[in-house]
Amino acid sequence: MNALSFLRRAAGAVSTALFRLLGRHPEGRRLEIAWSVTTRETMVGVALAASPREGAVVAYCRSSTACDRDTLIVQDVVPPIARDLSYHRGPVVTVTSHYWNRVIDGLAGQGPDTGLAVLHTHPGFGVPMWSSDDDRADDDLARFLFGEGFLQPEAPLISIVASMTDIRARVLRFDRTSAIKVSMTPVERIRTLGPSRIQFESTTDRLDEGRIHDVPAHADRSVRVFGREGQRLLADLHIAVVGNGGVGSICTEHVARWGIGRISCWDLDIVKDVNVNRSAIITFADAKRKRSKAERLARALPAFSLVRDIRVRWSVSDVRDRAEIAHLLSADIILMLVDDPRPRHFINRLAYAHYIPVLDGGNAIRSTAEDDPSAEDSMVEAGGIRINYLTPDGPCLWCAGHLTSERLALAFRPDYDMAADRARGYVEGLGPAHAPSVMPVNSLTAALLEIRLQDLLFGLSNRNVPEVYYDLLGGTLDELPRLIRSHCPQCMRWLGLGDGADLPFRE
Secondary structure, eight states, X not given: OOHHHHHHHHHHXXXXXXXXXXXXXXXXOEEEEEEEHHHHHHHHHHHHTTTTXXXXXXXXXXXXXXXXXXXXXXXXXXXXXXXXXXXXXXXXXXXXXXXXXXXXXXXXXXXTTOEEEEEEEOOSSSOOOOOHHHHHHHHHHHHHHHHTTSSOTTSOEEEEEEOSSOEEEXXXXXXXXXXXXXXXXXXXXXXEEOSSOEEEEEOOOOOOTTTSOOOOGGGHHHHHHHHHHHHHHHHTOEEEEEOOSHHHHHHHHHHHHHTOSEEEEEOOOBOOGGGGGGSSSOOHHHHHHTOBHHHHHHHHGGGTOSSTTOEEEEEOSOTXXXXXXXXXXXXXXXXXXXXXXXXXXXXXXXXXXXXXXXXXXXXXXXXXXXXXXXXXXXXXXXEEEEEEEEOTTSOOTTTTTSSOHHHHHHHTSOHHHHHHHHHHTOOTTOOOSSOOOOHHHHHHHHHHHHHHHHHHHHTSSOOOOSEEEEETTTTEEEEEOOOOOTTOTTHHHHTTOGGGSOOOOOO
């Protein structure tokens, strides 16, 4: 077991101990489910197909532990077959030992921390409620699976009930030392990730303080677009912005003005005078004082954020540092706006392992003066803007060809080697030492990314668009049909492993 796995298990044990002591999930820690739209549609669709009788289906799940959130990733559905479900009590479904034997046998190849998610349906409309019969069945199930050692103490066990329109979930925990033995904790939120939509929905009737946001009067124009519920959705979101330079600073300012309620900023660099003409917020005074980009940006947000009590965190550490992982995993969405392939590779893997959607953006301009800042005249030879959306049912940056082993290897070369290669001018893909950049291109990059985010959150187009590309010289905006590579060694290998995934941390 590596050090990170040990720390995560220790944190999980502490969290579990607190839960057992308090009889609920630790205060301030949100309990969530994450799954792909394919997994959700498969589980709910298979179960509802039994209507008007109840239906049931089982899937495997794993944990993802953040600083203030515990997420249970549901995937690998085991659809029922003949003899798996019984209706000896009329329309009420019973999961038979035949089904459980198949599921338990499958656990052997899933890893020691793998748990189970059991979904059954209450056909009809409205918010479903667990019956007293469901309570007894869940209690018996937890006693059996944990008591007989089929599930490890740290493994998750989820009970989900769905109607035609709504869904609720709870986590079952077993404690031999407790008089109650089995405790049941409501899941607060489900995030469903798909190629055309990111959905967040409450699965509990608890209205905790801090979870329901008042919509201020100054949000009037936004409310007229997305409604009060839409504005509450934005206020409840946590967006991480990795890279607070030209495009990153603009995006961070805009999402704060839009009404995002929590923002985290990561950037290693300090402000320089050459940054001012192509970034938001920062000034020549910041460059003179050599202020951190991340800190300068984060401290500016409360002055104009639509959510007046916005929660902001900033870090000048590399996002790949082990100490940063718990904070990054608490994000609902990551905006990745860095040129360096090393953090992009790191976040690419994290996105698929922990089911956190990522929008990756960048731009490039090629000109005759890019290597000569003293040139009197220059001609733009090429330029483009790219926005990629990373989600479990879509292609990763390796699938799309934006990350390769060659590019990653180049990024790990010493600075003096890269300078020498640039001087010789023969290393493909290395790029200039000082990439040309102007405010209009950065602003358009930010706008395209934000429009894509808006589309995903509110389902404006409901279209699968893995990549958008704008040609600066051609003036065309195209959607590129990127596809998932079969057996991709990156996204497919780490998909849904959560805390069990091996991330390429910076040592």
